Amino acid sequence: MRFRLTDDQRTLRRGVREVLAKRFGRDALRAAVDSGTLDRGLWRELGRAGFFALRLPEADGGAGLGLPEAVLAFEEAGRVLLPGPLVATHLAAGRIPGAGRGEAVVSAVTGELVEWLDAADVVEGDATGAEPVRSVDPLTPLHRLPAGRARTTGTAQATGTAHATAGTGWADATDAVAVTAVLLTAAEQLGSAGRTTELAARYACDREQFGSPIGAFQAVKHLCADMLVRVEVARAAVYAAAVTGDPVDVAAAKLLADEAAVRGARDCLQVYGGMGFTWEADVHLHLKRAWVRAERGMTARAAEEVCAAGLRPDAAAHSE
Structure with a gap:
């Protein structure tokens, strides 16, 4: 099976990148960090561009x-x-008035957490009594449900096509x-991992020590090479899962994309050295968002359970 992008898909990806570069460059990113609020104008513009109604x-x-195509856009x-609650709003298009056009912001209860609750026009799931908590990611405000109220979906013992997605917040596995919610989150992780790989490679070429770019040093070369390998492996898994739609493929894609995003951001910090830990650098924002996404939809442990269940000798029999 080949997963080479078609001309139309490459055009779509290029178009989304151009729109985001124009409307959400680094100045807008930093403004979002400082304000902690959702840009409704940008949200509506995304709606007019078809981001939420793509499918x-x-x-x-x-x-x-x-x-x-949705995976390419979310990447x-x-x-x-x-x-913003991109995944929840995208999934609500066609069901909740205004979601597809970007006129409504839709959030969803995911396990015990709710993202962007105060900014949401509609919340899918019962968020009654949710209290604000400090988020590690300044771009993802969070609320936590009261103790004992966390919604749990699926179990780790599921087999066949009824796989576990504990804490997805949307129906069951x-x-x-x-399944789509998990895959789109994996696509976001993939995009972040790709970006931190670019940042690390660029900095390794620009930064000099002892009269040479630090990218000439073997230790830095290995860090960048490992980042690239993780990104490409995750990309193959995410793209394949987008084609097959199989829950096991999606779980594997989420597992690999989470690893690429989290470890990639950490390695990028290493390449940047002391500069990477400063507020002025954007690397720490990628790491913090990767941490939050890694807990959204399907954790690494849940993904491992799904993949393990899919490898059981009787899994095929259960799925027939």
């Missing part, structure tokens, strides 16, 4: 595209750290919406 049929005002969103 809706044309008859319903959408672009009529598929999951692979670009992850690359620039675009804030057999629901295509829950």
Whole structure:
């Protein structure tokens, strides 16, 4: 099976990147960090560009595209750290009025947490009594449900196609919406991992020590090479899962994308050295967002359980 992008898909990815570069550059990113609020103008612009209605049929005002195209768009969103409940609003398009056009901000209860609760026009799930908590990511405000109120979906013992997605916040693991939510989060992680790899390689070429670029040193070369390998492996897994839609493939993609995003950001910090730990550098923002996304939809432990269940000799029999 080949996963080479079509001309239309490459055009879509380029178009999304251009829109985001124009509307959400570094100045806008820093403004979002400082304000901690959602830019409604940007949200509506994303809606007009078709970001949320990408998979809706044309008859319903959408672009009529598929999951692979949505993955490409969310990869670009992850690359620039675009804030907001993107996944929840995208999944609500066609069900909640205004979501597809960017006129409504939709959040969702995910396990015991709710992202962007105060900014949301609609919350899917019961968020009654949720209290604000300090988020490690300044671009992702969080609320926590009262003790004992966390919603849990799925179990680690599921087999066949009924795989575990504990804490997704959307139905159960057999629901295509829950599986899609996990995959789109993996796509965001992939975009962030790709971006930190670019940042590390660029800094390694620009920064000099002892009269040579630090990228000439073997230790730095290894860090950058390992980052690139993790990104490409994760990209293959995410793109494949977008084509197959299989829950096991999606779990594997999330596991690999989380690793690429978190470890990539950490390695990028190493390449940057002391500069990487400063507030002025953007690397720490990628790491903090990667930490938050790694707990959204499907944790590493849950993903490992799903993959293990899919490898059981009787898994095929259960799925028939």
